[in-house]
Amino acid sequence: MQALKYHGPWTASIDTTPDLHCMEADDIIVSIKFCGICGTDIGILTGEYAVARRGVTLGHEASGIIESIGPSVRNFSVGDRVVINPTYACRQCRPCYTGNENHCSQKEGTEAGVSYDGAFATKYRAKGQFLRKLDAHVSFEEAALTEPLSCTITGVDKLNIRNNAIRAVVIGAGPMGILYSWSLYNIGVSVVMIENNAHRHQYARKILPGSAHLFFDFREAMKNLYGKDDQKVDVVVDTSGALTEIVLPYLSAGGKILTVALKNYHANIPTMEIADKSLSIIGSIDSLNNSFERAHCAIRDRRIPADKMISHIFPLKDFKSAFAVLGCDLEQGELTPPSEPNCKILLKIA
Structure with a gap:
């Protein structure tokens, strides 16, 4: 399979990696359709947000189709269209217990696109509790905005x-x-x-x-x-x-x-x-208090113009061009102001 790997500041490449399979009974393998570029991805690539493991697959705003499921999975089936919530929470540590699941102490090694292989890749290994089935009229492209929208809903909640x-x-x-x-x-x-x-x-x-x-x-x-x-x-x-x-x-x-x-x-x-x-x-950061589900509903019910927010779609192989539109020039290793009208940019994976 193909994956966009982070190798250090200003350095990333599409690498051929071993295919993903279910390793645990509750694993689900998602064939990725689209994944959005986030400011976090730019921060990682420029070295400003120096949190990602070298060698990790980037990307965390993704949608796709379930390709395979582990034997204990009951609520999902092969072929289901899903959107991925990348904010892991163990729901047992002190931050989780005190209502700060977005700061789960078990995040290290579980955070998609940072310490866990993300979704700028052909496939992604997930758990059912972090997937949401898409309503039939919601496109994969629109669904890729669910995670960033969930972050804004978290922030608005905090404004009270x-x-x-x-x-x-x-x-x-x-x-x-x-x-x-x-x-x-x-x-x-x-x-x-x-x-x-x-x-x-x-x-x-x-x-x-x-x-x-x-x-x-x-x-x-x-x-x-x-x-x-x-x-x-x-x-x-x-x-x-x-x-x-x-x-x-x-x-x-x-x-x-x-x-x-x-x-x-x-x-x-x-x-x-x-x-x-x-x-x-x-x-404020990440999803919290069911904001991911609420974000999906807002997109589903057309309370957010998700389709109009998508200004560009690039194939995965053209990731450098996609980042360049946002002012992240990976060839020259520099940030520049955006040089054309843009908003959300997606990478088309499949």
Whole structure:
């Protein structure tokens, strides 16, 4: 079988690897159809998010067809169309017991595309508890957005929004920013989106919720919407990871910053102001509290325009071209701004 292997910063290749088979009684082998490129994959390849094992197969946003099942599998059959939840949880360790299954202490060796062979490959070995059957009208392509959507639902849960009249700002019009805009919209919150890349800006304009406002600059947005460029907002979702320190002065009393990017930035935080204004700085990652199932339902029920978010599909062999569209130039070993309109990019495996 073929698999996209990580060999170190800026180095990856499609390798021929041994075919996968059921090794344990509850194993399920999935023939992968599509797998989305995530910012985590880019962070791993550039060395910024240095967590992956060398030699691991990358990829974790995948859908496919069950090819074989172990003898103890009861709820799935060969031929079932499925989407894969890559967030392993043992449900027995302290993080799991305290409600933080996305930080399971058994993650090492089980995290798809990081320490466990992922889904940029012909096949993937899974367990039934981490698979979800697809409804007939949900395409494999749409299903590949289930995992990133589940992450945004986790983040919105953490914001604990009680009033839909709040001012909410989403920074970054990549796939996560778009999904946050829709996840907030689906609980009744309209967003202001900030994106300074013209190509991302152009694509986002076509797929944001109708109530969303899109601007190139934060101060421009405040002045146009609220009359002054020093207006306060209640919620900021920062998908860039770089702007916590910059946006903090714009938070109203009780305001919240949700940071979701796995970027190695640092910020100076005024602790007295956080206490005095009841501010919150929140981090969020992965699926939690049934968010994967809820994400599937949102795609199934067309509450998220998953099909419109897919801007490009490349065959697995052209993975370098796919990453280049996102500004990750594996040939030159450098990051550049996206040079054409794009959003979610999928690799077609089968």
